[in-house]
Each structure stands twice: as structure tokens, then as C-alpha cells.
Amino acid sequence: MAADTEAFVDGTADTAIAGVALLLTGGISLLGIITAEAYHPDYATTQEISDLGSTAPPDPVSYEPTATIFNSTMLISGALVLVAAYFLYRVGRSRVLWLPLGIFGFGVFGVGVFPGNMTPWHGLFALLTFTSGGIAAVLAARATPKPFSYMSVLFGGFSLASLLYALALGASGPLGGLEFGGIERWVVYPLLVWVTGLGGLLLGEDSMNEANYSSS
Incomplete structure (x- = not known):
């Protein structure tokens, strides 16, 4: 019985x-980008997000301090997503949840490691982030309950569709x-909303598990 209790406590923890970690990712990313934009002397949201680190x-x-704020935000956010992916792996969650999430965090x-002036690495990691983030959200539908699974597909699909639009048409066409x-923000912001929502879902699961265990 003691072993079962210890396993339960470890799993819920x-x-x-x-x-x-995922809730913090959403908040830190959004606040970091907004703060970096505010400190930039001549920035518009029609510019690439990565211009905050370097053109x-x-x-x-x-x-400065725009570049430091933005690059630090990316480093912290990426590390937090990697932490979340690791603990989801450790608790035995489905691979379709933690593996794409980990790749997203790595991106x-x-x-953050390679600002916009460090080509081609920055572009490669940015593309990895956009692609893996959208895929992670879509695949998470297979490992999360309804209706959140529907929202995962919605946000992930919207992000990927926006990415395809940007790659195919750039800044032309109806958008x-x-x-x-x-257009880049149409790719990124749905992923931030999804990551934050997933964090809330996991905390809700943890609370329900503790309540059910206490009442049994």
C-alpha cells in the first residue's frame, strides 16, 4: 500500500x-514579446518577431535591452517546455504528447541561442519551432480528453495552415x-494559447486525481 501511495504521489507531482511549466511558458512568452516590443525604439507588429532579437x-x-529580453524569453520558454516534456515522459504519458512537445521546446x-543575425541556424530553428508546435498540438488530440482535443486540432491546424500560407505566399495574397x-503571429500565438491551455488541463487532471484518491 505504501508503494502504491508513493507511486501515486510521484505521478501527480x-x-x-x-x-x-506549460502555464509559465505561455505567460512568459507573451509578456516577454510584449515587453521587448515596448522597449524597441522603432518596431511594428508587421515586422518579424525575431527582429526583436536581431534583424x-x-x-x-x-x-538593448530588447534583444536580451527577447532572447532570454525564448531560452526560458524553451527550457520550460523541455521540462514539461520530460515530466510527461516520466509519468508515462503517451509518446504522441511528450515527444513532439519536446521537439517544440528544443526549437x-x-x-534564443541563435538570434536572427545567425544564419542559417536561426531560420532552421524557427521553422522547427513553427512546424513541430503545430504538429504537437494536432497530435495532442490523441492523448487528451474532449473537448480539449478538439481545441488542440483547431489551434494546431490553424497554426500550420498559417505557416503554409506564409511559406507559399509570403506577405502577398488576401493577408x-x-x-x-x-502572418507570423497567426502561426505563433495559437501555439501559445494551446500550450497555456494544455498546462491548465494537466493541473486540472492533477487536482482531480488528488481529490479522487483522497475520497477513496
Whole structure:
């Protein structure tokens, strides 16, 4: 009985840690981007998000403290997603949940390590982040209950569709008024909403498990 209790406590603790890490990811990412935008002397949301860290060559430009805020935000957010993926793996959750999530976290962390002036690495990690994030959200539908699974497909699918639009048409077509930075936000922000929602779901599961265990 003691062994069962210890296993239960360890499992719920792991789920709670993963949930907290993902909730923090959503909050830190959003606040970090907003803060970096506010400190940038000449920035518009029609610009690429990564311009907050540094613009691309041949004439890269970065401003402080904007660059430090943005790059640190990416490093912390990526690390938190990796922590969440690890604890979901440790607690025995489905591979379709933790593995794509871990790849997504690795991509976000890489964006922080390699700012926009470090080509081609920044572009590769940014593409990895966008692609793996959308796929992670869609695949999470197989490992999460309804109706959250429907929302995972919705947010992940919307993000991937926006990414395909950006790759195919760039800043042209019916969304041309958003320019590339605006379209990029259609890729990124749904993933931040999804990550935050997944964190809340995991914390809710943890609370329900504790309540059910206490009443048994």
C-alpha cells in the first residue's frame, strides 16, 4: 500500500510540474514579446518577431535591452517546455504528447541561442519551432480528453495552415496587409494559447486525481 501511495504521489507531482511549466511558458512568452516590443525604439507588429532579437544579415540590427529580453524569453520558454516534456515522459504519458512537445521546446530554445543575425541556424530553428508546435498540438488530440482535443486540432491546424500560407505566399495574397510579421503571429500565438491551455488541463487532471484518491 505504501508503494502504491508513493507511486501515486510521484505521478501527480510529475503531472503538476508539467502543467505549471506549460502555464509559465505561455505567460512568459507573451509578456516577454510584449515587453521587448515596448522597449524597441522603432518596431511594428508587421515586422518579424525575431527582429526583436536581431534583424537578419546583411545588415543586422539589434537594440538593448530588447534583444536580451527577447532572447532570454525564448531560452526560458524553451527550457520550460523541455521540462514539461520530460515530466510527461516520466509519468508515462503517451509518446504522441511528450515527444513532439519536446521537439517544440528544443526549437524554441534554439531560437534564443541563435538570434536572427545567425544564419542559417536561426531560420532552421524557427521553422522547427513553427512546424513541430503545430504538429504537437494536432497530435495532442490523441492523448487528451474532449473537448480539449478538439481545441488542440483547431489551434494546431490553424497554426500550420498559417505557416503554409506564409511559406507559399509570403506577405502577398488576401493577408498581405498583415505583412510577414502579422502572418507570423497567426502561426505563433495559437501555439501559445494551446500550450497555456494544455498546462491548465494537466493541473486540472492533477487536482482531480488528488481529490479522487483522497475520497477513496
